[in-house]
Amino acid sequence: MSKQTEVCGIENFQKAIDTAQLDNLVVYFSATRKDDGSPWCGDCKEADPVVEAQLDALSSNLEFLLVRMDRPYWKESPVNILKDTHNVTCLPTLMRWGEPERLGEDDCKDAA
Numbered sequence: 296m297s298k299q300t301e302v303c304g305i306e307n308f309q310k311a312i313d314t315a316q317l318d319n320l321v322v323y324f325s326a327t328r329k330d331d332g333s334p335w336c337g338d339c340k341e342a343d344p345v346v347e348a349q350l351d352a353l354s355s356n357l358e359f360l361l362v363r364m365d366r367p368y369w370k371e372s373p374v375n376i377l378k379d380t381h382n383v384t385c386l387p388t389l390m391r392w393g394e395p396e397r398l399g400e401d402d403c404k405d406a407a
Contacts, residue, residue, distance in 0.1 A: 297353040301361040303327060305376055308362045312392075320358050320392035323403075324383050327363045335366045342387040342403035349406075 302311045323346055326336035334340050353359055364386060368375070377383040382397070383390075389398040 297321075297350070297355055297357045297359050299350065299359045299361070301363065303363040304365065305368060308360075309376075311360055311362075315358055315360060315392075317392050319356055320360060321353065322360045322362060322388075322390055322392050324362045324364060324377065324386055324388045326369070326386055327365045336386045338385075338400040338404065339387045342400070345404055345406050346387070346389060 300311060300315075302308055325343055325346075326334035326339040329335055334343060350359060364377070369386060382395075385399045387400060387403045389403050390396070
């Protein structure tokens with residue numbers, strides 16, 4: 296089983312990146328949870344269970360980082376480091392850190 300870490304917000308994401316083994320890092324960007332436990336993002340609500348079901352299949356040499364983003368930062372912030380610097384253009388997004396390929400909204404909902 297891979298090492299799994301969950302953080303919330305951009306500051307905690309940046310701290311996690313500073314300490315992670317970047318060449319073995321898989322990052323999943325999703326939405327924070329509302330009071331009822333569901334994500335504020337509809338696509339994340341569908342994709343989260345699909346992605347989480349695959350975690351046991353990750354190689355033990357990989358590190359999995361779940362980054363939960365809150366709605367105000369994602370939707371309203373004039374400066375979004377994820378969009379501007381890391382090319383994360385949608386939630387959810389699954390990516391191997393440092394690689395150009397990403398799985399976005401519809402891709403993350405597909406278990407195949």
